[in-house]
Amino acid sequence: MKTIFAVVFLLITSPVCADDSNFSTHLFAKFQVKACTTCHYYFGANRDGLAFNSHKGRSVEMCVVCHQQSVSGFEHPEEWFAQSGLYTSGMDAKETCEATMNALHAKFKSKTLLKKQMEKHLSEDPRVLWGIEGATPKSGSLPSGKKEADLVKGGVNLWKEQVKAWIDGGMKCQ
Ligand code: HEC
Numbered sequence: 001m002k003t004i005f006a007v008v009f010l011l012i013t014s015p016v017c018a019d020d021s022n023f024s025t026h027l028f029a030k031f032q033v034k035a036c037t038t039c040h041y042y043f044g045a046n047r048d049g050l051a052f053n054s055h056k057g058r059s060v061e062m063c064v065v066c067h068q069q070s071v072s073g074f075e076h077p078e079e080w081f082a083q084s085g086l087y088t089s090g091m092d093a094k095e096t097c098e099a100t101m102n103a104l105h106a107k108f109k110s111k112t113l114l115k116k117q118m119e120k121h122l123s124e125d126p127r128v129l130w131g132i133e134g135a136t137p138k139s140g141s142l143p144s145g146k147k148e149a150d151l152v153k154g155g156v157n158l159w160k161e162q163v164k165a166w167i168d169g170g171m172k173c174q
């Protein structure tokens with residue numbers, strides 16, 4: 001009896017059983033690391049730019065003065081920028097996923113186009129790769145020799161696998 005119980009318990013809790021096609025299974029936690037959300041929060045009304053006052057009032061044209069190529073490692077340094085209306089920290093899995101869909105104007109696109117754009121964004125966008133530990137030599141790197149510590153862990157290959165499983169599974173927001 002005890003063994004049966006243990007087996008059932010293992011089956012229920014084992015990650016093997018988790019549905020990779022659900023956003024909540026792997027991606028939600030990864031989308032919520034600080035490396036991603038701090039940037040998405042940049043213009044957050046309640047934060048006055050960033051959490052620290054020094055970023056207040058910095059214009060878009062100024063970003064690359066500090067987040068320059070040698071810092072971000074971006075092929076096109078001007079791609080370091082922030083924008084409101086994206087998913088932010090504190091959202092649950094469903095909200096995070098739905099905000100992502102909105103940012104991509106999913107409602108107005110065929111699934112085929114959406115899938116293509118989602119895959120491209122999540123596996124190639126320099127900002128996303130910057131937020132994944134080890135994805136580029138400059139991932140997590142900030143001006144003044146600082147480093148964002150809360151990056152997506154587990155490596156870029158696992159990330160791409162998990163993104164693909166979710167996209168191929170129909171991009172379910174659950
Ligand atoms: C340097 C700031 C920055 C970082 C770091 C960043 N993002 Fe973004 N993100 C943006 C901006 C700006 C946009 C909107 C413009 C765009 O679509 O490229 C965006 C848009 C998105 C979108 C919506 C898709 C779209 O094309 O609009 C998703 C999904 C996303 N980011 C995920 C992430 C994830 C996951 C990470 C971390 C692994 C991350 N971002 C890191 C700035 C950033």
Ligand code: HEC
Nearest residue numbers: 035038039058059060062063066081082142143144146148
């Ligand atoms: C005068 C230099 C300077 C300018 C201009 C600047 N930054 Fe920064 N930024 C920094 C420094 C330094 C840090 C490291 C954080 C710290 O100081 O603790 C940082 C950190 C950040 C972070 C936090 C990243 C993380 O994951 O922890 C974001 C997001 C960010 N900057 C976005 C921007 C955006 C967007 C712009 C342009 C609108 C910009 N910065 C302009 C110097 C600058």
